[in-house]
Amino acid sequence: MQIKETYKKLLDHFGFQKWWPVHTGTDRFLEVSIGAILTQNTNWKNVEKAIENLIKDDVLSWDKLESIDLEKLKELIKPAGFYNQKAVYIKNFVKAVKGLPKERITRDLLLSIKGIGEETADSILLYGLDRPYFVVDAYTKRIFYRLGITKTENISYKKLQKIIQQNIPKDINIYKEFHALLVELGKNYCRKRPLCIKCPLNNSCKKNLK
DNA sequence: AGCCAGGCCAAGC
């Protein structure tokens, strides 16, 4: 099955996901970035709790995050797990990016920040800054492998990103939507222990376990 | 009651 067809099927089945979810009244770029850091290897439900804590304490702003005590920040984001390192990552990010004009914020700059890897950087760029970088995650690798599009689930980030970007239009709205749809499929059907019987890609998947 | 989640870093080969 071709990549573009996969996108169409998922969109047809799930409908528009309208990612990235952010609260009204906060800086979108900031909230996406903090969410992207907090969701590293973590359930989004837990991230929501952490973000609610930040909003409740009125610290989801560049100035407040820069000045907040590190230990206090750890407490607030605790529900998201790995809170010791994520608090430092957030501090690193804010220090490196605060006050910069957006055109100065490049992928290389983000990757130079300790705690920002490829997926986090691309999530920030795509959903926070509307730049055309396709976000690859564990679901993406798993789904494409099971579909038979890639030969291994351990394909490198760069390789899979390149394959996908070469096979869909360079359109940030498609990039945003496709990744969100892959997450939806990965969460609900193409899980580690998959639910192939009800999967919307069931009849065109090589790894179909029925 | 385990298993798992929208990764990243450091260390070792």
Next chain:
DNA sequence: GCTTGGCATGGC
């Protein structure tokens, strides 16, 4: 370059 271990909470 690729692999491994550590990091932590809460939902199911």
